[in-house]
Amino acid sequence: MELTQADAGAIYSYDSSRDAFELAGTHALAPSFQDAVRTIRIKLDESALGLSAKQRQPICFPDLSTAPNYPLRDLTLSAGFHSVLIVPLLGPEEVLGALVLQRRSIGDFPASTIGLMRTFADQSVLAMNNARLFREVEEKGRELAVANEHKSQFFANMSHELRTPLNGILGFAELLLDGLYGALPEKALEIVGRMQRDGKHLLGLINDVLDISKIEAGQLSLSFEEYSLQGLVEAVITSTGVLAQTKGIELKAVISPDLPVGYGDERRLTQVLLNIVANAIKFTDTGSVEVHASAIGDHFVIAVRDTGPGIPAADHDRIFEDFQQIDNSITRQKGGTGLGLSIARRLLAAHGGRIDLRSTPGTGSTFTIFLPVRAEDRRQAA
């Protein structure tokens, strides 16, 4: 303001949806003047502000009393201002507003002032554009959040809708196998068994997809409580024991004595370890699967070592992604949904932990879980 030698000034923004210039900022203008301005409708076609915008040029009124009867003329005169400079604020295609300088004296504004105001107007346009972009980004963010919520609600509903008919399929299959509808011939029993296995596979997929969508939407609520890592590892060994025995693989756990008490979602952590141990057994045809559990500093370190075929380095990252196994034909041979490791990775991340893989084809693989002994209770999965 000092640089322009004006007595007062104002910034107007133009709202094209209402066809009106509105007071956006002022300097040295009395509140009564501001209130009065706000009662006046300043249209693009009928105002000096609009004229300046349409001509894309500053307009100067050295003696306002001789100017046409624009909406703000009399009000400005009665407030004691006699000369006015208007500089339009213009976007590439649209009118954004106008800068107005007012002086009490009569006379032209110096060229230097007009030049300065044009520079200032350009800077203002940049700032207004940035503000508008920022608002748009914010708005888009809100829209995305709503869409995400719809998505996870959709998955929850879909899961319900898919489970209901699956209940019929799996329920009748079990009753058939149990001979409730009479003894089935050997061949039919085998086929119903196949139907049941595929039905259970489908159920696994539905559950896994639901898990992932809940984690993605930040809606997976973890229930944090104290747990014993030793108990957790032993439970996993117990429930995978039959699978290892069937394949003739040695399965053993090496658990450090005196492990600290853990804090986290025991059920979900069991799901993670169960997935990794079951995978190791599934992919190992001879030799052993070992689970080593220890604590280093404030982290649990749980390593699952197998003597399976190993995983080429190029695939190390990929197997943690959704629906990725090294080779899709593996899904048919070994079963599994291709979502287990991806879920494991997400569940560990929700505990502030992670999983690493070391493997050389031919010598086996080691999956190592690093898990804070006391996970931070963030209530929601990341």
Added chain:
Amino acid sequence: MSKRILVIEDTENNRRILNDLLTNAGFEVLEAVDGEKGIAMAAEVRPDLILMDIQLPVVDGYEATRRIKANPELRHIPIIAVTSYALSGDDAKALAAGCDGYFAKPFSPRVILAKVREFLG
């Protein structure tokens, strides 16, 4: 006299599975297709146990359970919730509504039968 089980379930196939399973095991099975009919039937026939679907038309399973458990003459009847609404916290909601047990669909008929026998000794 055989024990009576009321199955409140809107999906026909699921009613059929439970009916075949439980009838075969020597129970007498009664059926209701929505929550309101279920509440009325519970009061009328006084079953020994109720298998309650949660996603039910008219009155849902949570509300039906609350109303049955609010009736002093019916309060003692064990109610086992069976739901395919697989959101976490459903089990807690079912128990909070007064259910005595909870199963997620798809259920295994063998497991349901074992649970029913546990309640009916």
